Amino acid sequence: MLKRYQIVLFLLFALTLSSSAQKKGKILSGVIIDKNESRVNEACISDNKGNLLSISDCDGVFQIPLAQEHNITISHPRFKKATVPLDPKNFELIDGKYYVIFMLDDKTIDSIDYQDTTARKEYVVDYKVSKYGIFMIKSDGIHSKLQQISYRNKVLASLSIDFKLDRVFIDALDGIHVYGNDSSYHVYSDGTNLVLAEGHDAIYFKSHIMSLAAVTDSIAVSYLKYYYGQSIDYIRTNLNTKYQDILCTIDSETAKYEGNSASNELEEARRLWRHHGYEVYSTRTSTNDNVKNRPSYKEILTAKEVYAPIINIDNNLYIFDFPGDFIIKYNNVGTLINNTEIAFHLSHGRASKFYDSPFDNNIIFDPAKKECWAQFRENGKVTLKKIDVTKGKVIGEYTIEKHDEPLNIQIYNGIVYYLYFNNDGNDYGKRYFYAEMIK
Numbered sequence: 001m002l003k004r005y006q007i008v009l010f011l012l013f014a015l016t017l018s019s020s021a022q023k024k025g026k027i028l029s030g031v032i033i034d035k036n037e038s039r040v041n042e043a044c045i046s047d048n049k050g051n052l053l054s055i056s057d058c059d060g061v062f063q064i065p066l067a068q069e070h071n072i073t074i075s076h077p078r079f080k081k082a083t084v085p086l087d088p089k090n091f092e093l094i095d096g097k098y099y100v101i102f103m104l105d106d107k108t109i110d111s112i113d114y115q116d117t118t119a120r121k122e123y124v125v126d127y128k129v130s131k132y133g134i135f136m137i138k139s140d141g142i143h144s145k146l147q148q149i150s151y152r153n154k155v156l157a158s159l160s161i162d163f164k165l166d167r168v169f170i171d172a173l174d175g176i177h178v179y180g181n182d183s184s185y186h187v188y189s190d191g192t193n194l195v196l197a198e199g200h201d202a203i204y205f206k207s208h209i210m211s212l213a214a215v216t217d218s219i220a221v222s223y224l225k226y227y228y229g230q231s232i233d234y235i236r237t238n239l240n241t242k243y244q245d246i247l248c249t250i251d252s253e254t255a256k257y258e259g260n261s262a263s264n265e266l267e268e269a270r271r272l273w274r275h276h277g278y279e280v281y282s283t284r285t286s287t288n289d290n291v292k293n294r295p296s297y298k299e300i301l302t303a304k305e306v307y308a309p310i311i312n313i314d315n316n317l318y319i320f321d322f323p324g325d326f327i328i329k330y331n332n333v334g335t336l337i338n339n340t341e342i343a344f345h346l347s348h349g350r351a352s353k354f355y356d357s358p359f360d361n362n363i364i365f366d367p368a369k370k371e372c373w374a375q376f377r378e379n380g381k382v383t384l385k386k387i388d389v390t391k392g393k394v395i396g397e398y399t400i401e402k403h404d405e406p407l408n409i410q411i412y413n414g415i416v417y418y419l420y421f422n423n424d425g426n427d428y429g430k431r432y433f434y435a436e437m438i439k
Contacts (some may be wrong), residue, residue: 026066028086030100032056032074036181039305040104042407043076050426051428055405058361059304066098077125077139078166079104089335106181107163123430124419128168128176129412131367132189135168135176136433139254146178147404148189152414153435159194170314172212172220179205214312216332221247221310221317229305230255232295234319236334249393250321252306306390307361313370320363327392342392344374344385380404384416384438398438407431414438 020345032040039060045053048071054062068085074082082104125144125333127136133156134149143164164180171177176187176212178196184205185196200209213234224233225245229252236247311318317330322345329337338431345359362375364384374394381404386396400406403420408431410417416438419431 017040026098026100027063028066028100029061029063030102032060032062032102032104034079034104034181035106040076040079043074043079043104044421044428046073046075046426046428047071048073050386050425052405052421052428055407058307061304074102075427076104077123077431078107080107081429099365107166121430124433126167127410127417127419127433128170129410129417130170131174132176134417135178135187137166137168137178139163146187148191148194151413156190157189157194158381159196161196170212171209172215172427177205179210213310214317216312216315216317218333221334222327223310225305227255227365231304232308234310247330248307248319248321249317250308250323252304253323254304255306256323309363311363311365311372313389318372322361327389329389334403340390340392342387344392344394350376362409364411366411366413371411373411375409382406382409384409384411400436402436403434406434411438 019138030045032043034040039056039058041056041058041060043056043060043062045055045062045064047053053064053072056062071083071085072303074084081387082102084102106376112410122138122140125137125139127134131153132148136147136149138145138147144161144165145158146165146168147158150156151263161178162180163345164182165178165185166180169179169184176189178186178187179202180186182202184200184202188195188197188224211221211224212220218239220237220239222235222237224235225231226233231249234247235244237244283342298410307322309320311320315332317334319328319330320342321328322342325342325346327340327342329340331337345357358376360375360377360382364373364375365371366373372387372389374387376383376385381399381401383397383399385396386398387393388395398416400409400416400418403418406418406420408419414437415435419434421428422430422432
């Protein structure tokens with residue numbers, strides 16, 4: 001099976017565990033990446049009996065016990081399903097914990113199972129909720145199609161698409177796009193028909209369209225990530241003069257620690273790009289090739305990417321600076337208004353910010369009601385907490401009870417949308433769509 005799925009495993013040296021952690025037995029701590037070394041979230045790890053063991057988080061990281069010999073299967077709708085034998089004797093045990101990286105392969109025609117085509121049921125590969133309705137990519141394992149669906153679950157338009165176009169994206173101007181690893185297309189709809197136009201390659205799409213984070217009546221704000229996501233520059237462009245400057249910079253906890261390799265390499269990368277100007281970045285996919293010393297896989301795994309989303313509410317910009325524990329507010333021209341201290345993501349104290357935090361590093365914005373919700377996940381259940389961005393406080397919450405382990409959660413006009421697994425099977429690459437009113 002390893003030859004078929006071409007999974008790459010790398011042993012990493014572990015950090016020292018506490019004596020209490022050692023008593024829990026051997027632990028496999030892994031990260032899942034694709035061929036471009038981008039982390040894969042919401043991948044499901046199950047055992048040889050089909051039991052769900054873990055789901056990779058926003059950093060592609062998962063942990064499972066490694067108590068005996070068994071196989072694990074990694075499932076995700078965008079990749080080949082991979083089955084990997086795990087035997088503790090094949091790994092170097094260090095303080096009861098192992099680090100490993102799994103590289104998943106993209107789906108190809110050859111990897112699709114053509115059996116039992118009459119009994120196939122369509123599942124959802126990806127979707128986005130927008131002011132124009134719900135745009136959803138569905139597949140039966142052989143064919144893929146893009147559908148525009150009303151909020152009342154009526155199919156308005158449908159279009160067959162290449163199965164390599166497996167993701168939906170809404171840009172900062174509410175434009176709809178479908179994209180894959182190699183290309184992207186702008187989606188146009190008249191309410192009855194869908195048309196794909198304005199095709200771009202992956203580099204242009206990521207650097208010009210995906211990197212545009214917010215637009216007011218006066219400025220456009222794009223972002224540039226440094227050193228494997230350890231720092232973000234938010235770049236302000238005046239829409240009239242085209243002048244560019246830094247709106248703000250947010251560093252991860254790892255990057256903040258002066259004197260370590262991440263901090264040093266980060267500063268070198270930042271100086272280079274600021275010297276050459278941000279337009280240089282539009283021809284590249286990352287700054288990694290300008291870093292002299294590539295970090296080890298251990299550093300990549302243990303140093304989580306900085307998470308600092310930007311939200312546009314009534315022409316004001318709010319940046320959630322989670323490393324600094326603030327919400328930063330700017331007006332329509334990018335002038336700082338104030339910083340509001342936050343602690344809602346520190347549910348179990350400040351230490352939980354770094355270890356076993358239930359906060360799922362996900363702020364969900366409801367553009368219809370102009371509300372922000374923070375996602376928390378514990379024991380398979382998800383609780384959504386509504387945040388008052390002016391005070392940084394929790395003012396309400398809602399727990400999803402209908403399904404365990406809901407994925408790809410979105411909110412629009414007070415309705416929560418998500419994907420779930422079918423209870424009568426254990427194919428975790430197949431997800432199905434559900435919506436419910438927040439009460």
